[in-house]
Amino acid sequence: MIQITFLTNHGKTVSAPVNSNLLRVSLREQGGIPFKCGGGLCGTCKCRIDKGREHTDAVKPKERKLLTEEELATGFRLACQTFIDGDIAVSWQPKDVVDRRQAAAAGEG
Template identity: 70%
Template sequence: MRQPLADEAPPPAPTPARVHVTFVPQNERRVSAAHNSNLLRVSLREQGGIPFKCGGGVCGTCKCRIVLGIENTDAVKAKERKHLSDEQLAQGFRMACQTFVLGDIAVTW
């Protein structure tokens, strides 16, 4: 494998095929999911317990807090900004129905 030159950026880290989601209120239950999985769908499939009603970003019921790995989630959506303040977003709150998991996280609600 070729070594990068001094002025070249290192190659990007490989994207993980699987990520881990830990549901803290469920006795820290850890499950595996595909990279870029929707957090609410993972919770539903794996019985993670995140509360929800609409599943589409309208009601705000699936508000949760990423306690570890917030950097492993995608960008905040406009629908989330309708339900979450800048302060809440800074504290790691997200809406599970709008959040996609890009690496390992731990979540509570």
């Protein structure tokens, strides 16, 4: 079993089998990573692997479409596309922060 720490969710730590999908673990264990489609199309589950990046699988083409090279280089991934084979710590922008940023960008804030 591996340990996944959801930093944005008060440091909640859960156990999961090796080669687990990060979003599925978050859903099953109430880790809190936001999501909409679950298929790598919308980018809602963008998160940052803060510790244990070496325990994630290779970046997928869907991630390269939604994340910049700079984001990928600094540990950002799509949770729905990421499989874990060792202990990690993950964080993300809380949904209310994302909603406020989107509203301000659209001129609603």
